[in-house]
Amino acid sequence: MKTFFAWLLWLWMCLVIVGAFFYAPVVLKGFRTPGSSRIVFFHVPMAWSSFLGFIAAAVWSLAYLNRRNPRHDRAAAVAIKLGLLFGILATVTGAMWAKIEWGAWWNWDPRQTSILAVILFYAAYLALRQSVEEPEKRARLAAAYALLGLVVTPFLFWVVPRITFSLHPDPVVNQSGKVDMDAPNLRVLFASGLGFAGLFFWIHNLQCRLEALAERRAALKE
């Protein structure tokens, strides 16, 4: 069943890549380099999966604090690691696109600023985990910090765009509340988003099992 799901995911992602380059039409309006708009099919889902990771981690952290089951703690930690991975990928791909479109890798665009701050926050989460040795205490403190993140980071997304100037293309769900994209592009984007979410949960499952095995091995060695 699991192998079937993995192959299905592979097929889905292949279709997304083909769709991104051959099915979706190039967007010319608002872009300097034709074709650079295609980044939306990979860059945006990366950012989505990054936030999926952070929100899922908060849910698992809450579950840990309620049930005190080490499995939930492991799931939260892995979700944050993956969230960081996708967040860094989104930042790097965004910087590459910014170099092509805006002429500079980094220019403190509101989105660049906010995602950098979020990455800093969750990198601090990993630093916290590393400096507590007792597993129970580590899980407890880390869960509290992950939940604090869900309270604090939304402020960035509200505040930063209001005080800095942005060149960033409007988000798909934008402030005017209407979708600013034609149907084929939108189809590929949401298919890709679904694919990336599947990718996230697939890697998450693998990594959780891997870490559980590593812990069991370490316990047996003692």
Add this chain to the structure above:
Amino acid sequence: MQRNTSSWASEAAAVFAKEWRCEFRTRYALNTLALFAFTTLVVVSFSLGPMGVARSQGTAVLPVLLWIILLFSVAAGLPRAFVQEEETHTATALRLAATPSALFCGKLLYGLTLVFALEALVTPAYLVMTSLEVASPWLLAGVLAAGGYGLAAGSTLVAAMIAQARSKGTLFSVLSFPVLLPLLVLTVELTRGAAAGDPAGVSLPVLLLYDGSVTVAGLMLFPVVWNP
């Protein structure tokens, strides 16, 4: 267990009183903190040079430096409130003596008075040294009060976390700065608005909302952080 409000308040007050009594016995935090803040202030002001910053750039640059000084001073002084409990092994006794939420409020109140004292010392000296003119002093006072509260609340919660970890000093900066970053962005922007005299892009209620959110999060998360 049903606890009435008066015993909760007296617990919080007792923790607050205990903090200051301990503080006045050694005056460790008070003296180092005041000196740290003042030294940083002198370094910043001296590095700007005798001419300071041009008036046109002053309102953009100087509020940033003021809040950086405050942030680093808080990072130097506030974690002690919890680190000391772990170092002197008094944390267990404190766990038995007070309800977590009352303890959190007592410690927060102590941190708050410390931050306000710090601001009262640093801000006038900073304004004099850098000759930053403030067009709306009341807005600045409001920002200092609300921003100081946010600094104290965020730091108190993070201090309780790092007190139980290794490498406490550096870990505090690593953990607290991302938490305080939205606060800092808001306070800097509002201080700019206060200095220039025109309303900023963000308003004081957002800062109060941050304060409220961190307080509620602190009250809910502190029992988990504190009780093993």
